[in-house]
Amino acid sequence: MSDVVFGRLRALLGTGGVERDASGLPRATPDSADALSLVCRLAHDEGWKIRVEGNGTWLPSDAPADLAVSTRALDRVLSVSPADLVATVQAGTPLEALRRRLAEEGMWLAIDPPGRPERSLGSVVATGTAGPLRHGFGPVRDHVLGCTVATGDGRLVRAGGRVVKNVAGYDLTKLQVGGFGGFGIIAEVHLRLRALPRADVTVIARGPRDALTSAARDLIAAQLLPGTLELLSPALAAEPDWTLAARFAGTDAAVQADVRGLSTQGDLVWQPLPADRTAAFWSLVARGSLGGPITLRLGVLGDGVDETIDLLAHDLDEGLVSAGAGAGMIRWTGDAPVGRLRAVRRAAASREIPMTLERAPWPVRRALGHFGAYREGVGQLVGRLRDSFDPGHSLSVALEGVE
Amino acid sequence: MTPEMVDALGRIVGPRWVRHRRAELATYAMDGLPTRESYPGVVVMPGSAAEVREVVRLMHLTGTPFVARGAGTGLSGGAVADPDAVLIALTRMNRILKVDPVRRRATLQPGVVNARLSEAVAPHGLHYVPDPSSQAACTIGGNVAENAGGPHCLKYGVTTNHVVELEVVLPDATVVRLGSRQGEPWGPDLVGLFVGSEGMFGIATEIVVRLEPIPSSVRTMLADFLSVRQASEAVSAIIGAGIVPAALEMMDQACVQAVEASIYAAGYPTDAAAVLLVELDGGADAVEAEATTVVSILRERGARDVRSATTPADRARLWQGRKKAFGAMGRIAPDLAVQDAVVPRSALPDIMDRIEEIRGRHRLSISNVFHAGDGNLHPNISFDRRDPDLADRVQVACREIMAACVAAGGSITGEHGVGSDKIDYMPLIFDGETLAAMRAVRRAFDPYERANPGKVVPVHACREWRATRATRAAR
Numbered sequence: 001m002s003d004v005v006f007g008r009l010r011a012l013l014g015t016g017g018v019e020r021d022a023s024g025l026p027r028a029t030p031d032s033a034d035a036l037s038l039v040c041r042l043a044h045d046e047g048w049k050i051r052v053e054g055n056g057t058w059l060p061s062d063a064p065a066d067l068a069v070s071t072r073a074l075d076r077v078l079s080v081s082p083a084d085l086v087a088t089v090q091a092g093t094p095l096e097a098l099r100r101r102l103a104e105e106g107m108w109l110a111i112d113p114p115g116r117p118e119r120s121l122g123s124v125v126a127t128g129t130a131g132p133l134r135h136g137f138g139p140v141r142d143h144v145l146g147c148t149v150a151t152g153d154g155r156l157v158r159a160g161g162r163v164v165k166n167v168a169g170y171d172l173t174k175l176q177v178g179g180f181g182g183f184g185i186i187a188e189v190h191l192r193l194r195a196l197p198r199a200d201v202t203v204i205a206r207g208p209r210d211a212l213t214s215a216a217r218d219l220i221a222a223q224l225l226p227g228t229l230e231l232l233s234p235a236l237a238a239e240p241d242w243t244l245a246a247r248f249a250g251t252d253a254a255v256q257a258d259v260r261g262l263s264t265q266g267d268l269v270w271q272p273l274p275a276d277r278t279a280a281f282w283s284l285v286a287r288g289s290l291g292g293p294i295t296l297r298l299g300v301l302g303d304g305v306d307e308t309i310d311l312l313a314h315d316l317d318e319g320l321v322s323a324g325a326g327a328g329m330i331r332w333t334g335d336a337p338v339g340r341l342r343a344v345r346r347a348a349a350s351r352e353i354p355m356t357l358e359r360a361p362w363p364v365r366r367a368l369g370h371f372g373a374y375r376e377g378v379g380q381l382v383g384r385l386r387d388s389f390d391p392g393h394s395l396s397v398a399l400e401g402v403e
Numbered sequence: 404m405t406p407e408m409v410d411a412l413g414r415i416v417g418p419r420w421v422r423h424r425r426a427e428l429a430t431y432a433m434d435g436l437p438t439r440e441s442y443p444g445v446v447v448m449p450g451s452a453a454e455v456r457e458v459v460r461l462m463h464l465t466g467t468p469f470v471a472r473g474a475g476t477g478l479s480g481g482a483v484a485d486p487d488a489v490l491i492a493l494t495r496m497n498r499i500l501k502v503d504p505v506r507r508r509a510t511l512q513p514g515v516v517n518a519r520l521s522e523a524v525a526p527h528g529l530h531y532v533p534d535p536s537s538q539a540a541c542t543i544g545g546n547v548a549e550n551a552g553g554p555h556c557l558k559y560g561v562t563t564n565h566v567v568e569l570e571v572v573l574p575d576a577t578v579v580r581l582g583s584r585q586g587e588p589w590g591p592d593l594v595g596l597f598v599g600s601e602g603m604f605g606i607a608t609e610i611v612v613r614l615e616p617i618p619s620s621v622r623t624m625l626a627d628f629l630s631v632r633q634a635s636e637a638v639s640a641i642i643g644a645g646i647v648p649a650a651l652e653m654m655d656q657a658c659v660q661a662v663e664a665s666i667y668a669a670g671y672p673t674d675a676a677a678v679l680l681v682e683l684d685g686g687a688d689a690v691e692a693e694a695t696t697v698v699s700i701l702r703e704r705g706a707r708d709v710r711s712a713t714t715p716a717d718r719a720r721l722w723q724g725r726k727k728a729f730g731a732m733g734r735i736a737p738d739l740a741v742q743d744a745v746v747p748r749s750a751l752p753d754i755m756d757r758i759e760e761i762r763g764r765h766r767l768s769i770s771n772v773f774h775a776g777d778g779n780l781h782p783n784i785s786f787d788r789r790d791p792d793l794a795d796r797v798q799v800a801c802r803e804i805m806a807a808c809v810a811a812g813g814s815i816t817g818e819h820g821v822g823s824d825k826i827d828y829m830p831l832i833f834d835g836e837t838l839a840a841m842r843a844v845r846r847a848f849d850p851y852e853r854a855n856p857g858k859v860v861p862v863h864a865c866r867e868w869r870a871t872r873a874t875r876a877a878r
Binding site: 081082083084085086106128138139141142151155156157158159161162163164165166167168169170171172173174175177178179182183194195196197198223224225250251252253254256257258260261297298299300301302303328329352353354356371374375376377378380381382384385387388389399 | 506550561563564583585586589593595596598618619643645689693778813815819833834838840845846847866
């Protein structure tokens with residue numbers, strides 16, 4: 001079977017467009033949206049299951065499938081427009097390469113997701129994993145103006161556009177951002193950018209967790225709006241105590257004014273990070289989420305942060321935790337058996353807290369699902385949407401899990 | 404509409420909340436778009452989510468199409484129903500159900516008027532950011548359907564960035580809750596999908612929105628230029644400097660003159676080719692510092708004069724002309740064709756030249772007032788629809804303007820929605836496959852296509868998509 005698949009893919013994409021992964025599974029690496037759609041159509045017509053991959057640095061490449069489809073050869077920045085602050089980028093482009101390219105032209109993508117610097121843009125968009133900058137710059141969806149997607153049966157859908165304001169037609173982009181590939185494979189993304197901040201300053205305070213969360217709430221109430229206001233567990237920040245990190249990115253004058261404003265609030269001692277250590281600090285935080293096989297994301301507002309971390313600490317552990325103090329999100333990384341994770345999701349749901357499984361080995365994804373059980377009536381809706389975008393159920397993606 | 408339907412609706416909401424006489428229906432025959440008129444079969448005004456559900460269940464059981472409507476201020480003909488359809492007016496459902504100042508959330512019925520929400524939460528130092536020009540009348544439910552914008556969306560985003568959770572009655576009368584108070588989806592981002600679906604996915608009966616603190620410091624600046632090109636370049640220079648103003652609005656000479664000749668005169672210089680309104684907000688020190696930068700950019704780019712205001716009264720005066728521009732244009736001619744195209748910001752100067760060329764060739768009166776910061780144009784054509792030749796020229800010019808904006812890499816609508824007005828333009832920016840994907844999504848929510856039928860997606864331009872299991876079952 002594997003040889004048949006390999007041969008058909010080679011006939012379709014040429015020898016450069018197909019390889020075998022470590023386990024011998026044929027892996028297609030199309031280098032254009034059209035080629036991607038051809039691969040999906042072939043798999044659909046043959047009834048083959050597809051494992052969706054990016055650069056293989058975030059979700060483990062372990063979903064059962066007849067072939068893997070990786071976006072790693074879709075790695076070009078197709079267009080950048082500094083005057084409009086938009087760019088069109090292929091989904092397999094590594095974030096670090098994109099960051100450099102944009103910086104050369106004075107632009108910035110205000111997303112700092114967990115994971116490695118070579119993580120693909122498509123992975124970040126498909127899993128909707130925003131990082132600490134979500135506090136000031138919004139979730140991933142706010143940075144995506146449109147995208148080109150190959151559906152499970154190989155149709156190319158061009159959602160949204162390249163302008164920053166657009167209500168033409170239904171907002172199909174929203175279905176793809178955070179859809180975990182269940183509604184197609186993202187080939188290209190139109191991004192909303194910002195001017196590269198002239199100033200980018202991080203200040204940190206350390207102390208017991210409850211003192212920091214309460215200080216963070218006061219800062220929000222005082223209308224200070226840093227780009228980031230993130231609470232980091234001792235293990236994540238590699239510090240003996242909890243850390244509250246505030247990052248201000250913008251014009252020199254505004255950043256200086258905001259940092260001054262911070263020092264007049266409350267009695268926390270804020271220390272500026274030296275400029276040459278700032279990037280390393282945030283990179284440590286981003287990689288921290290790879291410190292265990294499982295990463296969860298819970299939607300929590302400021303006043304629920306302590307209680308929810310307590311819940312995680314009680315049912316799982318307090319290991320690698322990063323919490324947006326105002327952004328409505330807590331991220332936990334570690335290891336735990338499926339039963340325990342299921343219990344946490346149930347406990348969270350009873351508090352009206354959604355829990356998304358961002359990253360885990362296939363058996364855990366399969367059992368729990370990225371989203372788990374939906375609220376009443378929503379399951380049928382999602383099922384019909386998946387039937388439309390993947391009519392042959394070719395995409396090996398576990399959105400719901402099994403009880 | 405049959406007497407049986409009128410009676411059945413009356414049994415749900417009470418007979419006084421059902422309107423079916425021709426004179427009563429006239430109010431609902433149009434929305435804010437003057438060129439689309441159609442009388443609905445009957446109008447029903449439910450007073451609760453339960454009544455909405457019962458009305459929708461009746462529509463489902465009898466196979467009757469329906470159109471949900473708020474205040475009817477939309478500008479795309481989206482809230483207008485055909486005679487075979489029931490129009491569900493949601494204006495009675497105007498209660499603010501809950502305000503949570505600590506978490507900065509408000510829970511609303513769909514008929515709450517946009518501006519009333521900000522008034523109600525002002526004592527907590529909060530406001531609701533999206534501020535469409537019609538905010539004194541338009542409803543939150545309509546804002547959700549259209550993904551409404553407004554001048555202050557440049558920095559803070561449009562409706563979709565402020566709605567976190569919805570209770571929706573689907574067209575088969577199932578009730579679903581989408582999203583969460585926190586803003587984190589439960590599953591795929593169905594709130595994001597629903598916002599802007601123009602009433603074709605169901606009816607939102609409860610809406611939870613994000614509130615934002617009223618900025619502690621605000622500064623409004625008015626600069627005037629001798630050319631639109633200079634003003635457009637100033638816009639790009641401000642954004643390029645890394646400053647994101649709360650609002651960045653432009654008016655051309657025709658618009659300024661209309662405003663200054665009206666009772667809304669704001670003291671704008673009538674000899675300027677373009678007037679730029681820049682508003683900065685945030686902490687006092689940051690606003691002060693950024694204002695200095697903005698003023699120097701404006702002057703470098705050729706501003707003749709820059710006026711600045713910080714007190715609410717002075718700011719309101721600078722804003723007055725902008726906010727009342729549409730009203731002022733009403734004085735010029737009986738009808739106004741309001742366009743809503745979007746272009747990449749860098750294309751603004753060229754597109755303005757192009758619009759001027761189109762205006763001259765068709766001998767029309769066009770005034771431009773727009774959200775320059777995000778390239779969202781509103782070329783407004785004043786006309787009298789009783790003059791058929793003029794009305795035809797207006798239609799042709801609209802199409803030409805739209806085609807020019809699309810050719811520049813833009814979109815056919817930035818905040819008004821497609822409705823019926825722009826449905827024919829959809830194939831200009833979406834291919835058959837993408838239009839088919841939209842239709843497939845619509846059918847996931849509404850397999851029988853009964854909610855606001857005939858809007859947004861030009862069915863003839865869709866490629867055939869495999870029928871989903873649900874639609875197969877429905878057949």
